[in-house]
Amino acid sequence: xxxxxxxxxxxxxxxxxxxxxxxxxxxxxxxxxxxxxxxxxxxxxxxxxxxxxxxxxxxxxxxxxxxxxxxxxxxxxxxxxxxxxxxxxxxxxxxxxxxxxxxxxxxxxxxxxxxxxxxxxxxxxxxxxxxxxxxxxxxxxxxxxxxxxxxxxxxxxxxxxxxxxxxxxxxxxxxxxxxxxxxxxxxxxxxxxxxxxxxxxxxxxxxxxxxxxxxxxxxxxxxxxxxxxxxxxxxxxxx
Ligand SMILES: *Cc1c(COP(=O)(O)O)cnc(C)c1O
Numbered sequence: 001x002x003x004x005x006x007x008x009x010x011x012x013x014x015x016x017x018x019x020x021x022x023x024x025x026x027x028x029x030x031x032x033x034x035x036x037x038x039x040x041x042x043x044x045x046x047x048x049x050x051x052x053x054x055x056x057x058x059x060x061x062x063x064x065x066x067x068x069x070x071x072x073x074x075x076x077x078x079x080x081x082x083x084x085x086x087x088x089x090x091x092x093x094x095x096x097x098x099x100x101x102x103x104x105x106x107x108x109x110x111x112x113x114x115x116x117x118x119x120x121x122x123x124x125x126x127x128x129x130x131x132x133x134x135x136x137x138x139x140x141x142x143x144x145x146x147x148x149x150x151x152x153x154x155x156x157x158x159x160x161x162x163x164x165x166x167x168x169x170x171x172x173x174x175x176x177x178x179x180x181x182x183x184x185x186x187x188x189x190x191x192x193x194x195x196x197x198x199x200x201x202x203x204x205x206x207x208x209x210x211x212x213x214x215x216x217x218x219x220x221x222x223x224x225x226x227x228x229x230x231x232x233x234x235x236x237x238x239x
Pocket of ligand 1: 031033079155192193194195210211212213214
């Protein structure tokens, strides 16, 4: 027996534009990691390009190369951690990288590498990333070494939860992130994933939102706060 999913291009575009609208028309980073959750990263990327999305997120260098080799010339950010040799290759390829340790920063300086970098901050149990308290020091280090700091970000690991605890935890993460970005003027400041948009639409901060699973209408638990507002307007298209 064979099974498959069918993607309705128009519904996909509708969903993305609707999420973008909920996020007050902030710029969109289309997360197409893990082969766009198995749906085909090149195909999904091309559909998103049709509605003006021109920034894509992948898990690692290999996924970034796959997009580039398929002829995709837009900006790509590697969301996960990159090894040193991957930082070298990503720099050559003009791929944006996530930086989460002083060791990586020092490696870039020592090797005169200057990729577009986004500093990753740990605002709560994300395992990887700089501490919020380190923000000033780390950003200062980037400036002093003329590093190409284009963004800062964090991840809302529990934004799709539906308990008081997960809600409070996410709001605390957003508060911590606000401390970092306060008075910071960067091109890309981002923390919200799909459920971070749908469940916390009043608390979105920064100027970019990262959409993954929500593009396909899965936005977490059905008990979500804005279920009515949201579910009436987003179309489901996986059969
Ligand atoms: C996977 C991922 C996303 C997308 O999350 P969704 O919940 O699928 O919207 C966003 N940001 C980062 C860092 C991710 O790893």
